[in-house]
Amino acid sequence: VQYPLEVRYDYRALDVGLFAQPVAGGLDRWQPLLPPLLPGLSLGEGGTPLVRCPQLCAWAGLDNLMVKDESRNPTWSHKDRLNVCTVSAAVAAGALGVAISSSGNHGASAAAYASRAGLPTVVLCDEGTGLAAQQMMQAYGAAVVAMPREARWPLLEQLTSLPGWYLLGNTAATHTGHPFGPEGYKTIAYELFQQLGGRAPAAVAVPVSYAELLFGIWKGFEELRLLGAIEAVPMLVSAEPAACAPHAQAWEEGTPTASLPYGRTIARAIGSATSGYRGQHALRASGGIAWRVRDEDMLAAQEAMSADGLWAEVSSCASLAVLRDMGRSGFAFHGPVVAISTSSGLKDIDAGKPAVPRIHSRDWSEFATVLRERYELPVHS
């Protein structure tokens, strides 16, 4: 059995003026609270906006819901916060190449940072990996190989047992992840503290697969509490596909982790059969809760958020769907509530979706008919 490693800092030595700097990108600005970052590796990750979404609030039945839009990162997902830390570690360790099992966001981001650092990247992806993810990972020069889900871990383990091949992720049966990954994620908590004017939100909902992101956000708030900047850590909520929800099962049964048969979900980026220790710890320590989300509710949340001008990957929208569910179940939030939106809707681009209607000439009546009948717009022929 492998257990996760935790990174500790000498918090007494910290200048808390660090939190008074303006919100901006570049995780190196948080260096006193991060593992050593490779100079020049940053792509300006982080510093993502916290966006007010009035139509989404109405949909969710919450009056102070805001979206932390992580699609504004260099490779358009939260994974960039992780990889600036883990690729720095790989370079420091003398790696000759990095390897990861990923269905998209993680692999693409790892390849971007590794390439910037001059290292090749191998990504082991499953056969259901989408068109956008495949093209994106290859664009950054990764050596991508598709294979059956269960083949990924033994092959990843074998590859990273060769000299020079650095493991960016996990090969353990119970997910542990790279210890520096959540260190990058915790900067989301620092930014939320700044963006809310020096306070913590009432709750933060986070899409989870292995829940490393959720743990990182919890840790950032916990550090702010230790430093005396906030009184209490906000309630953390894990948003997990109902098709396969090991975190929710572990949380309900009081076990440290759970493993289940993999269940198919449209939320490819967060489909996982195994939970991890860190996510459970963060849920319990924050007085949080684990929640299951149906695919159709994620799609409804995606549409509601798009109406406010933010188009997210469907997995990202699990956090919104959970918050609406919770409100309907009688939860009352005393203060602002934040939904983490992890990535862009462009990541879901795939062949096989319906194409736009087509007309064949400059004839007005043909055009007006499409606008009226297909789109229900009041345009007369």
Next chain:
Amino acid sequence: VQYPLEVRYDYRALDVGLFAQPVAGGLDRWQPLLPPLLPGLSLGEGGTPLVRCPQLCAWAGLDNLMVKDESRNPTWSHKDRLNVCTVSAAVAAGALGVAISSSGNHGASAAAYASRAGLPTVVLCDEGTGLAAQQMMQAYGAAVVAMPREARWPLLEQLTSLPGWYLLGNTAATHTGHPFGPEGYKTIAYELFQQLGGRAPAAVAVPVSYAELLFGIWKGFEELRLLGAIEAVPMLVSAEPAACAPHAQAWEEGTPTASLPYGRTIARAIGSATSGYRGQHALRASGGIAWRVRDEDMLAAQEAMSADGLWAEVSSCASLAVLRDMGRSGFAFHGPVVAISTSSGLKDIDAGKPAVPRIHSRDWSEFATVLRERYELPVHS
């Protein structure tokens, strides 16, 4: 003939402390130098990073080239700066809906902002519009209709002659665009001034179709010059597909605009058969230059930039290819040079590109063979 409108401000009344604020998103921070923005419409557009790219510099043969990464905007392109201004104007004018001809970025961004403002959007796109663009525009709720290129303008004109349908773009034979569009773009110049520590770069290369972006960036620097913040406007360089380059033709022939037969290019976002007055004006007023870029050089530039961790839409890479060409032609730049990268590589996602190689089991030798033979990695069976 239609001519563009220009927006003027009372610069004497301006507090130049405006430029001392930190670089961040939300164009409303520049309100004293912008047309009235609709309160709450901002999605945190702008504030995009200026990224150092060592491998790209080596490729281009320039030692101080930086990339302004506009893919960090709300809909992952520079068009968001335009639309926060033009949709504000539409709402102020009492529009009941907005309409635009677009092959992707503009239409998606317009739909995002219009939807946020509660207005429907009609997008007239050409038949070559890609998979990502189609799905993205529809995701924001736009009524998208594909049609032959030449049908778009007469139908757009007819639609926007109906009461309440607001024209976000252009229907004139010589492109004029919405007068508020370049007002949004000019904030790129303000940010570059800030990001370079209170000075202008030596040159800025800009991918152009109608060159509204190029004009906007020029105008921002010209305002900084009028305000006494910089001594001279940097050299502006237009990067245009060689397949059809009306700006380059007008520049070479000394005419205000040019129109050519449309020429097919892989750079879909900047393929244009017509130039505009504003772009020519900016080129000449800045001592700039118009340059043609071959498709294969854009692809080479895209690969070079990806190596530094930035994957851009192929059209975005025209600016990089131009700078390399200019260096090889003997141009010397005295100071930092900025390439504007307008959008994300995800916008080019399309079916028909090669899929990743696939293996069928956890057999090490099959995996190692793919890594060695397909990707040329030193992994032995």
